[in-house]
Amino acid sequence: MIHWFGPSETIPGSVKAAMDVRVGGGFRISFSTADGEHHEVGGEYREVVPDQRLVFSWAWHSTPERVSVVTVTxxxxxxxxxxxxxxxxxxxxxxxxxxxxxxxxxxxxLEKMFA
Incomplete structure (x- = not known):
């Protein structure tokens, strides 16, 4: 994940990630962008089906009250x-x-890693 996460302006090598991928486990990801900004996001895994589906909450460190939900299948x-x-x-x-x-x-x- 540290090799592919972040928007296109993410500074290479700046991504750090800690993940406890299990229902109830948490994650924290941080990265820096070319404009000098540092970003940190975290959340909790709500559903984990190996090789099929992840559902997790998503909240930026700067606005923890704004929780959204991500589903990856x-x-x-x-x-x-x-x-x-x-x-x-x-x-x-x-x-x-x-x-x-x-x-x-x-x-x-991510797609470029598999090309």
């Missing part, structure tokens, strides 16, 4: 896999749009 697709990410329950539209940009960068970076 992975399904076989021909010779590969199809990953679907749904992030919902945002505080407002700007938060939704910012997360769309961040997740797009993250998934683009």
């Amino acid at each position: 992975i399904k076989p697709d021909g010779a590969g896999s199809l990953l679907t990410l749904n992030h919902g329950q945002f505080f407002d539209e700007p938060a939704r749009d910012g997360h769309r940009r961040g997740w797009t960068g993250t998934l683009d970076r």
Whole structure:
């Protein structure tokens, strides 16, 4: 995860992650971006189905009261896999749009690892 997480402007080598991937376990991820900002997010795993599904809460350190929910599913697709990410329950539209940009960068970076 430290090699692919974060929006496109994430500084290489700045990602740090601690994860206890089990129902009730938590995670904390931090990274820095080229504009000099430091970001830290964390949450709790609500559902864990190995190789199939993760559901977890998501809250930025700077706004812990704004908890949203992420669902990641992975399904076989021909010779590969199809990953679907749904992030919902945002505080407002700007938060939704910012997360769309961040997740797009993250998934683009992940895809490059498998190219």
